[in-house]
Amino acid sequence: MRRAHHGWRFRATLAGIYAALVAMPHLLSFSQKEIAVFLVINVLVVVSYRLLTLTGEWSLAHAVLMGVGAYASALLAKRLGVPVPPAMLLGAAAAALVAWVLSFPLFRMKAFYFLIGSFAAGEIIRLCWKRFREPFGGPKGIKLIPSVPDVEIGGLEIAFFDPVNYYYLCLAVVTLSLVVLHRLEHSRIGLTFHAIHWQDRLAESVGVDTRRYRTIAFVIASFFAGLAGALLAHYLGTVNPNQFDVEAMVYVLIWVIVGGTATIYGPILGVAALTVVNEIVLRGLGVDQARPLVYGAILIASILFLPDGLESLGPKMKRAFARIRGPHGQP
């Protein structure tokens, strides 16, 4: 088991970022607080998506699997009266289960075929939500989903309809998930994912069951996507099939690609940067209709000019500086 080794400087930076994240909602307007909640949930979506891309497969079912978590959790809480926190976990488990079932047909395919196959599978699930009013509520989806119950700690009442409190809840859940995902990547399993991505024949020849590891990555990624969906469902109080359509998936792809997938902070950087661009720049300019146009241009520009994502900017700049400073700066 290889552990990622981090120096004190890294830890200090991380502590600083978290201090800023904890302080952040108090500096924002109400609508921005809501956006902060969505941002934290989206971070979990993109980081879990990256886990799957580690094995070299790109799925188009991730948004739908997020929806599976949302629908399952909402139905469990609303119809069966399951308390919300366990319902969320069960929703995530449902997404993982669906992914496991889908893995049988889907992992007979690779690369492009997997991409299209996952898209078809996801669309079938989504169309079923749309078609079957019972129990999925048809095109209008499920409404009046129970919210996370208030808790009382030492006389202090915490109500989760307040976006600030829900933000903290999401931050805690997502942080925990990120730790798990990070540990997983640096464990034996995670290293095998990398091996499958870069040398799939070689990995096979030394006895790695590549299909099994792809399935593991897909199931775990879907679990956390489902968790993100459940967090979203119980905050919004409503889910519908259109929330998880191709367009939602396209945005996940844009975030991940603009950020980069080599490190865990690449996708986070991508979703954070684009949310800031979206909320501050585009909303400030008031160009609502042009938004997809800007997103498309950003996507194309990042593929053509920054194919390794925002995360590669740091090392690139370092190298550029080293070149300016002269040969001594070279590693």
Next chain:
Amino acid sequence: MRAGAGPPAERLGARLFGHNDLPAVRAGGSPSGSMIELLLQTCVNAIYAASFMALIAVGLMLIFGVMGVVNFAHGELFMLGAYCVVFAYADQSYPYFLAVMLGLVFVGGLGIAMERTLFRPVRDNPLAGLIVSIGLLLILQAAIAMGFGVRMEHIAPPTRATFHPFGLDGVVVSLQRLYVIVGAGVVLGALWVFLRRTRFGWALRACAQDPEAAALQGISIDRTARLAMCIAAAMAGVAGALAAPLVRTWPYMGHSVIVTAFIVTIVGGLGSLEGAVVAAILYGFVHTFVTTFSDGVVADIVGLLLMLVVLIVRPTGLFGARERA
């Protein structure tokens, strides 16, 4: 998740996406039509749906075969073809067939531009090609939405003539649909002759089979890719222009088209033009019949299941021979 993308996405999410807007899905006919009339009418509708799909799927396949890129924006090329008719025929009242020619030339030219600026730099990387085309899709949708507004365009059909092909009152086919069927037949036939009988066609097929070997024989891959992209885009543009008066013409009409085109290309087998035609006919019949006897959403589910089954049982499709990934 949606909220991170902001309000317009919210609005887009609320749009009626029903993929069942493949044209001519409901058996029209007279209410008193007998079962045999309904069946014949459904067959006619299926032929129309198939010819329309074949035009798009064959183009998609041509791009994939020569460049290894899956053009997600192909539905938007179709949409642009339809908007050429909206602009030239409905707004400026030029003759209909002039508008169709405009769609052909304009979208074909756009195809050349796409090849040069977007697909050529990322030719060695299929995933990058896909992503770039998704970016283009967003741009084209937004551009049309801003230029024409997010609404359904009303296009008065250039002709209202109808036929009764079997001499039965309950079986009707409009002249406009016949345009699409005949147009698809002519274009596909011309393409077939072009690919089999001309030097350009040979070069194109050689590039699709083995780009490196073709390059060694002195075939310019850049030029061939440009040609393929131009032909494919023009086919999508013509399909859009011919079908514009028959379908819901609005900025997001490309979505259902691209979903269907994917199903058809996968079922037919990637890289096989004949497969695309056969699969388009198969899908046209299955989808139209299920829509007529059940409903559109079920037909979509059946279509997607058909594709999944083909992917599982025969991952290279009905006619696909080799894998290119």
